[in-house]
Amino acid sequence: DQQVKQNSPSLSVQEGRISILNCDYTNSMFDYFLWYKKYPAEGPTFLISISSIKDKNEDGRFTVFLNKSAKHLSLHIVPSQPGDSAVYFCAAINQAGTALIFGKGTTLSVSS
Amino acid sequence: EAGVTQFPSHSVIEKGQTVTLRCDPISGHDNLYWYRRVMGKEIKFLLHFVKESKQDESGMPNNRFLAERTGGTYSTLKVQPAELEDSGVYFCASSPYSLAGGVADTQYFGPGTRLTVL
Numbered sequence: 001d002q003q004v005k006q007n008s009p010s011l012s013v014q015e016g017r018i019s020i021l022n023c024d025y026t027n028s029m030f031d032y033f034l035w036y037k038k039y040p041a042e043g044p045t046f047l048i049s050i051s052s053i054k055d056k057n058e059d060g061r062f063t064v065f066l067n068k069s070a071k072h073l074s075l076h077i078v079p080s081q082p083g084d085s086a087v088y089f090c091a092a093i094n095q096a097g098t099a100l101i102f103g104k105g106t107t108l109s110v111s112s
Numbered sequence: 113e114a115g116v117t118q119f120p121s122h123s124v125i126e127k128g129q130t131v132t133l134r135c136d137p138i139s140g141h142d143n144l145y146w147y148r149r150v151m152g153k154e155i156k157f158l159l160h161f162v163k164e165s166k167q168d169e170s171g172m173p174n175n176r177f178l179a180e181r182t183g184g185t186y187s188t189l190k191v192q193p194a195e196l197e198d199s200g201v202y203f204c205a206s207s208p209y210s211l212a213g214g215v216a217d218t219q220y221f222g223p224g225t226r227l228t229v230l
Contacts, residue, residue, distance in 0.1 A: 002154065036221075043116070043203055043221030044155070089155065097212030098168035099145065099157035100219070 003027050004092050006103035015112045019077040023090030023103055028071065030092040034100070035064060035075045038087045047088075048075070080110045114138065116206050116222035124228045130192040133225045137186070137206030144187050145207075145219070146179060150200040158202075161187060162210065173198075194229045201226050 005024045013019045025033075031052035036044035050057040050064045050073065057064050063076045077084055090103040117136045125131050137144050146158040158177070159169040163184035172179070176195070181187040191198050207219040 004154070041223060043205070043223050045221065046219065091155075093211045094157075096168065097210060098160050099171065099211065100147075100155075101157070102147075102155040104152070104154045 001026075002103075003030075004090055004101050004103040006088075006090055006106050008106050009104070010107045010109070012109045012111065013080045015082055015110055016079045019075075019080045019084065019108055019110065021075040021077075021088050021090075021106050021108065023073045023075075025071050025073075025092055027092070027095070028068075029095050030101075032093045033064070033066065033073055034091045034093075035062075036089040036091060036102075038089060038105070044089055077108075080108075082110050082112050084108060085110045116204055116220050118202075118204050118222040118225050120225060121223065122226045122228075124230065125194055126230055127196055128193045130190065131194055131227060133189045133191075133202050133204075133227070135187045135189070135204030135206075135222060137204070138220055141206035141208050141220075142184070143207045143210055143219075144181060145205040146187070146189055147203040147205065147221075148200050149203065149224075150197075155203065158189075167210075191227070194227075196229050199227055199229045 034049040035047040037047045038044045048062045066073045087105045087107050089105045091100040119134045144161040147155050149155045157171040160167045161181045164181050178190045201224040203224045205219045205221045
């Protein structure tokens with residue numbers, strides 16, 4: 001049973017606009033979340049993370065929001081750029097602290 | 113500094129054959145992870161080494177999969193005999209720290225090995 005869910009397989013956005021990628025999780029014991037970005041034929045690369053003691057973390061154009069009561073997080077990219085086109089994975093650290101639990105990913109396409 | 117490397121990049125084998133995937137982590141990284149992504153699905157954890165010891169192998173699908181990390185440097189993942197459902201992309205990741213400290217941003221992934229079982 002999936003513990004981290006990304007229900008939108010794809011998202012298309014115009015350059016300069018905001019991209020919002022969503023992620024839901026089922027285990028309320030998760031306390032650290034990450035977003036990874038993946039280009040074709042490459043491995044995932046870390047983008048941004050958030051601890052459950054925060055509700056927002058910002059890094060340049062990327063902001064992650066966490067709503068613990070709703071077990072929901074989102075990644076905002078503002079402004080979106082064509083180079084942001086990639087697959088974005090949401091992940092949580094498992095309770096044992098031994099592994100990342102990933103969602104299925106959302107493919108973002110940013111058109112110029 | 114060299115990143116995580118994986119070999120081969122792509123392997124096509126027949127059902128019933130044996131395949132060995134190799135991962136070279138970033139030098140000095142004690143933690144090494146194997147993950148797998150089956151087409152269109154999530155990236156799933158397989159196992160975690162700390163140096164040469166298996167810390168967590170709860171994600172290994174069955175006993176056809178054998179992972180080793182002799183000497184605490186590179187790691188191999190052997191699939192014997194391979195089945196159709198083993199097809200997917202196998203990722204290796206390494207980090208200097210464990211995830212328990214919540215510092216997963218230091219986990220570096222290799223480019224993956226795409227395994228196709230016919």
